[in-house]
Amino acid sequence: MTKPALQVLLAAPRGFCAGVDRAIDIVDLALQKYGPPVYVRHEIVHNRYVVEGLKAKGAVFVEELDEIPDTDQPVIFSAHGVPKAVPAAAEKRNMFYIDATCPLVSKVHIEAERLHARGYDILLIGHDGHPEVSGTIGQLPDGAITLIETVEDARAYEARDPDKLAFVTQTTLSVDDTAEIVEVLKERFPNIVGPHKEDICYATTNRQAAVKAIAPQAEALLVIGAPNSSNSQRLVEVGKAAGCRVAHLVQRAGDIPWPELDGVASIGITAGASAPEALVEEIIDALGERYDLSIETVTTATEDVTFKLPRVLQDSAA
Known part of the structure; x- marks a missing residue:
């Protein structure tokens, strides 16, 4: 056949x-x-x-x-x-x-500590229960940070002192959703202080931009990642918002929703920041068993970021 x-x-x-x-x-x-x-x-x-x-x-x-x-x-x-x-x-x-x-999460921790030391009440834009959010809130005394999850939260927040208010964000949020929340906060509190450099990390931003580039051309999108991975879940949301009718999070080839791919002529594939390339290859191999594939890589950015290892392990790496 x-x-x-x-x-x-x-x-x-x-x-x-x-x-x-x-x-x-x-x-x-x-x-x-x-x-x-x-x-x-x-x-x-x-x-x-x-x-x-x-x-x-x-x-x-x-x-x-x-x-x-x-x-x-x-x-x-x-x-x-x-x-x-x-x-x-x-x-x-x-x-x-x-x-x-x-290190980009540590940067948010340091920002929060500095702002707190300067007497600011701090808003953290993020998702309740995510370990990164728990870690950031846990840098300061109880009550020093208020979590803002939605635009509605931003609209409802009552500032103790509108001139002593600052915000930081989780590093793995939707760029667009976060911008909407920040816009509401700045409209309500014109003197609110934000991070010197955006807290959403370069990798989250780049992966979302790449999905926005392929989603309008694809009839379906597979995002390889874990259900508890914030940045992977955001890629699914970004794909749908960018016009992809079918967008699914899959962990392995066994999770591919084959019935939803019936009649599909084009598919986008990406992977969250914690998903290895081996899983991308596994998904492509599974598709190749059922389809005659033509593969095109759509590149929207080139990454060359590296971070130093802790000193205690640097000799081992060498």
């Missing part, structure tokens, strides 16, 4: 960002230097495939430090960042910990 033709529009940039690369390298290098087990608080990045691969090498994932026995082995904090109470608890137990927080 002749396979139906399918045009694949491959978004670039896609997949791993510099912060994710660094976090995974930290676990890998710690395993090489200190041997297993290496304990990791929370998923190092939001991707089951990555986590299972590190587990196979000897990484032990926990949600909280009290799940870790007394040990001299390294304890690694995830790329999403942690509240200040976490390293404090680790120090109390004399744990040897390595912080894999993405």
